[in-house]
Structure formats: structure tokens, C-alpha cells
Amino acid sequence: ALLIVCLVITYCYQKSKATDNYKTILRIASENCNLDVVKFSVKNLLSINTQIPRLTALHCAAEGKCLELVKFLVNEGVDINDTGRYKGWTVLHSAAYGGNLEIVKFLLERGANPNTRDTDGKNPRDVAVIESRHNKDKP
Template sequence: MHYALSLKNIKIIQFLVEQGANINAQDKDGITPLHLAAASGNKEIVKYLCEQGAVKNAQDKDGITPLHLAANNNRLRIVEYLCRQDVSKDAQNNHGNTPLHIAVNNNHIEVMKYLCKQRCAK
């Protein structure tokens, strides 16, 4: 499943899920398919994985969630989608950083603005 995600082909992902692939499988670093899809910015695959029951707040060995990765890679559309899926916006990685911290540290202004609005709307 992890290799298939590198191809960014939704049909391959759908086929694998239909054949029983574990959408929450973690690699040796704790990275799930949703982590990879969020980092790559493929909203179609992120949405599909979420609809199929992917753990949206899964943390890898460093405490990083898919939302952290979307913020780190400046994937505003993915950040917006995941926030609408009610993920933890305040999840901290092993260094105590939230997705907002990550966006600020990387100077991703639009992601930062969006995450600030989400926090204020609580």
C-alpha cells in the first residue's frame, strides 16, 4: 500500500483496499498511507482513505500526524479537508510542535492563517 501511494493512482489504491489491504498499516517509522497521501497533497486519495476508515489522528514514531505533514508541505487543501474531518488541530509531535507551529516555522502563510482561524472558531 505504501509503495502504491507513491504512484498517486487512486484506482490502484481502491483496488488494494477492495482486496483487503490494511489502510492503517504502519511502516517501520509508524507512517500510514494517510500520512503519505497528506504529505503528497493528493486530496482525492486523502478523501478516499478517510472515507474507508483511515485513522485520521494516527501518529508516527515522532508523533507526527497527517495534519502535521500537510502543514509542513504547505498543502492547504489537505489541511482544510482534514480539519473538516475533525482531526486534532492541537496534536503535538514529540518536540511539542502542533501543525500550526510547523506552518509558522516553514513560513506557510495561508496554512498558518487557516489553522489560526480554526483554533479561534473552537
């Protein structure tokens, strides 16, 4: 019986480590607009709504200005109004932070709530205004 328990514990540990590695791959692919890797990951390895580690792949893609990836994930059924573990941001907060108008428009057309406030009380518009002020002097 002890051998079985040890085998189960070892299996669970290895599976959890593999999941962490898959999350890292999904995060990097989402941030770098790698649609093929994201498609493979969400169809074969992880849930489409997996937190990686504080946001979803959709949050990362929206902030990274990856319109095609955003469209794919939304069409696959990712909850666009889900608040990630980072400040309670929705995907629209991430898109506003990233500053991509096309993604913001797409998310609004698909039902993203523009009035959701994060843990600091900011809605996506507030985030966009703050970021535009931070970036006005950058080339």
C-alpha cells in the same frame, strides 16, 4: 511433525515478505497519488491503517498533496488523529509539512485535532510555519 513445523515457518516467512512488498507498493502509490493502486491495496492486501513503514498511506498522501486520495482514505475510515511512528505526527502534521491548504481544510472539517503535539512538542501549525520559512527562498 517436524515437516509440518517447517511448512508453517516457511508459510509465515513468505507471508511476511509478501506483506513487506505490499507495504512498499502502498507507500509508493500513496506518495504518487495513484488512487487505483491504493484502492486495490487497501481492499485486497492490507489493512487501511497499515504503517508503511513509519506512517500510514494517509500520511503519505497528505504530505504528497493528493487530495482525492486523502478523501478516499478518510471516507474508508482511516483514523485521521492516529500518530504515526515518525515523530508522533498526525496526518495534519504531514499535510502541514506538505503545504496543501485544501488538504489541511478537509482534515480539519473531518475532525483532525490541530492541537496534537509531536515528540518535539510541535503542533501542525508549528510544522507549517517552519516549512514555510524553509521554502521561502525556493522557486
